[in-house]
Amino acid sequence: MNSAALLRAISAGELSAVEACERAIARIAATDDKVNAFTDRTLDRARAEAAAVDQRRARGEPLPPLAGLPYAVKNLYDIRGLTTLAGSRVNRGLPPAQEDAVLVQRLQAAGAVLLGGLNMDEYAYGFTTENTHYGPTRNPHDLARTAGGSSGGSGAAVAAGQVSLALCSDTNGSIRVPSSLCGVWGLKPTFGRLSRRGTYPFVHSIDHLGPIADCVETLALAYDAMQGPDPLDPACHALRVQPAAPTLLAGVQGLRVGVLGGYFHDHASEPARAVVAQAAQLLGAREQVEWPDAALGRAAAFIVTASEGGSLHLEDLRQRAEDFEPVSVDRFIAGALQPAHWYVRAQRFRRAYRDRVNALFADWDVLLCAATPVCATLLGQEFIEVNGQRHPTRPSMGLLTQPVSFAGCPVVVAPLWPEGTQGLPLGVQIIAAPWNEHLALRAAAVLQASGVARPKESSL
Amino acid sequence: MNEEEVLAYVRATARALELPLDATRARAVAQHLGRTAVLAKALEAYVLLPDIEPAEVYRPAPFPQESP
Numbered sequence: 001m002n003s004a005a006l007l008r009a010i011s012a013g014e015l016s017a018v019e020a021c022e023r024a025i026a027r028i029a030a031t032d033d034k035v036n037a038f039t040d041r042t043l044d045r046a047r048a049e050a051a052a053v054d055q056r057r058a059r060g061e062p063l064p065p066l067a068g069l070p071y072a073v074k075n076l077y078d079i080r081g082l083t084t085l086a087g088s089r090v091n092r093g094l095p096p097a098q099e100d101a102v103l104v105q106r107l108q109a110a111g112a113v114l115l116g117g118l119n120m121d122e123y124a125y126g127f128t129t130e131n132t133h134y135g136p137t138r139n140p141h142d143l144a145r146t147a148g149g150s151s152g153g154s155g156a157a158v159a160a161g162q163v164s165l166a167l168c169s170d171t172n173g174s175i176r177v178p179s180s181l182c183g184v185w186g187l188k189p190t191f192g193r194l195s196r197r198g199t200y201p202f203v204h205s206i207d208h209l210g211p212i213a214d215c216v217e218t219l220a221l222a223y224d225a226m227q228g229p230d231p232l233d234p235a236c237h238a239l240r241v242q243p244a245a246p247t248l249l250a251g252v253q254g255l256r257v258g259v260l261g262g263y264f265h266d267h268a269s270e271p272a273r274a275v276v277a278q279a280a281q282l283l284g285a286r287e288q289v290e291w292p293d294a295a296l297g298r299a300a301a302f303i304v305t306a307s308e309g310g311s312l313h314l315e316d317l318r319q320r321a322e323d324f325e326p327v328s329v330d331r332f333i334a335g336a337l338q339p340a341h342w343y344v345r346a347q348r349f350r351r352a353y354r355d356r357v358n359a360l361f362a363d364w365d366v367l368l369c370a371a372t373p374v375c376a377t378l379l380g381q382e383f384i385e386v387n388g389q390r391h392p393t394r395p396s397m398g399l400l401t402q403p404v405s406f407a408g409c410p411v412v413v414a415p416l417w418p419e420g421t422q423g424l425p426l427g428v429q430i431i432a433a434p435w436n437e438h439l440a441l442r443a444a445a446v447l448q449a450s451g452v453a454r455p456k457e458s459s460l
Numbered sequence: 461m462n463e464e465e466v467l468a469y470v471r472a473t474a475r476a477l478e479l480p481l482d483a484t485r486a487r488a489v490a491q492h493l494g495r496t497a498v499l500a501k502a503l504e505a506y507v508l509l510p511d512i513e514p515a516e517v518y519r520p521a522p523f524p525q526e527s528p
Binding site for chain 2: 028038162172192205206234235237239240242271293295296298299300302305306314317318321330331333334335337339342344345346348349350351352354358375381407408409435443
């Protein structure tokens, strides 16, 4: 049963929230030794939240939209009573959070049931969730492979059927890469759409929050439930809620759908090109479109990320570099040492880049490209090869996502299953203009209805 | 910058920021910085007129007046 069916069953009284919660707890117990998605389990809280949903029903009260839905959060979200690890050892010394992150509060108000915190790359600097402190998260479709990152625990938990919904962050691709590699639906909203208050930052200029889910309906419902202005978050630009669920099934008739060529074609393997072609055919997209200055957008995102990330952790890097993740500590230090000129130039470029990207959407409503250059790599694999070119794995899984998030556009990742990948998935990015998440979700719903884009049950 | 120059830069800026680095780490950091230098050089070639300001608290576009 996927989560849309689960929500209907709970709403109709055919299944209690407590039963749904116990099923999720049993699934986590049965699979997490293999997957290693969870770093914290909040089972007492989950049982209490589920019981509260059932009590509302018993009192005859109307149930909220996500009533009884099991979910978990990347461990950079504050969970009341737990220390916010952000994948690190360093943060273990911090006091427990006194309240939930804003988005956790909003999901609780919508009736969702929190089961715990999820593994991630340390401080979100990575695309593979090869976390030395908490162990690597493994891909539920092939345990020898990475689940992607930095929200690897989130992608794996949904793909393994442990929870139906997971909250994540995405700076350069950290929602979209695990969605692609684990074969689940992901939404990176417009930069500034959702409040980031109560989460541990990575790069203030580029951090986004959003959901991963097992179906498009739940992705849209959760996104809608999390929307709302937040005057206490200086980077939350949304002034009101713009619900996407009501138009989810409107189809793509009238939408101008294009396929990104150039950089996005050149950095995609054959299976990645194949899934884009498949999605393009289903959505009636025929024309190739050139995204302006994609390589420079990626370069600038890389520089801004390194500078802000390195600066954020400079004091700990001075005092206790040996406590950092060995695979990323040198990158953090290199970022802290970058010349100011590189950073300022990247931020000036971003303003010009925004105007050129936004101009593209005068002619297009939705644009398609692959989410990752290749499917899931083996844990520990140092290089990937794309069209005869060798790239270091850890930074390069974001080659196709970084130019898009640097512009701040909303993206839905659709899970497709190309041939020639030993049964592994590879996602397609459905990109819309800023504040047009609903258009990307409409296209996603069409792909889901075709049966081509969908999560597949893992053999766990 | 060649490899030696990057390494010298790493050592000098680390000293300026009071960030201790042993020889092995300094070389590893220099390797990363060298890769980023290639990206920075590409960005250097992009024409930015003087009136282009850095992105503020970044907004991809104004929040719309009307809901779609």
